[in-house]
Amino acid sequence: MAKPEFVYVSYIATTAEKLWAALTQGEITKAYWYGRRIESDWTVGSPVRFFDYDSDVVTDSGVVVECDPPRRLVYTFRPEFSPEAQEMGYSRVSFTLEAHEEGMVKLTLVHDDLPDEETAEGFREGWAPILSSLKTFLETGKPLPQLRQLEEQGRPQ
Amino acid sequence: MATDLDLVFKALADPSRRRLLDRLHAENGQTLGELCEHLDMTRQAVSKHLAVLEDANLVATVWRGREKLHYLNPVPIGEIYDRWIGKYERHRVRALNDLKKALEEDQNG
Secondary structure: OOOOOEEEEEEEEOOHHHHHHHHHOHHHHHHHOOOEEEEOOOOOOOEEEEEEOOOOOEEEEEEEEEEEOOOEEEEEEEEOOOHHHHHOOOEEEEEEEEEEOOOEEEEEEEEEOOOOHHHHHHHHHHHHHHHHHHHHHHHHOOOOHHHHHHHHHHOOO | OOOOHHHHHHHHOOHHHHHHHHHHHHOOOEOHHHHHHOOOOOHHHHHHHHHHHHHOOOEEEEEEOOEEEEEEOOHHHHHHHHHHOHHHHHHHHHHHHHHHHHHHHHHHO
């Protein structure tokens, strides 16, 4: 197995079940994940799709590799927004949830099987605000204001 | 508590620990042995500093077989950014948005 390109760890004041729901339910991902709605039946081998808000525009896709609620979720991932993005091929995203002291959950995100350093850098930059927004959303019920605003700007008029 | 900002700032207050983060920034995912090669510190000292960084969540670790790999975890620094700088960024976003609107109105008018 190749060495993972990067590993993010975030401690979130929530329960593993709520965090699991936030990672797997489209109605929740829409609120903090650049407005992406995730959809899957979460059985191994099933497709995972990200849609833009309520639309049927697929932005990213993959396949469920591992699903052990509320502990571990692994899926392959490929951006679908353009032919160039598709050429990147599938990389792999793994979430591990562990109970931590004082009502905190430790979330470990590993993104590996990335084709090159440039792609890794892009994902690294992409994940940081998503994780920040996820934490803020679970702890306060609101996504990060700046992310919300960027989303609003990106939305078609 | 692992997310305590005190732990983050205390961990960052030491130049040797900042150097360790620099090494991981240059090359992520190193073993203790690899980190020791480039540093003028005993293995024991490096190991101790890594434990402090890990407690502060500035370093995340994963196991690959029998190797423990160390990664620079930018999440706590991102939280510091969101707390004190994100606000200004937001204003910049808003200012750009206002400028865009004004220019478009000009064009249409």
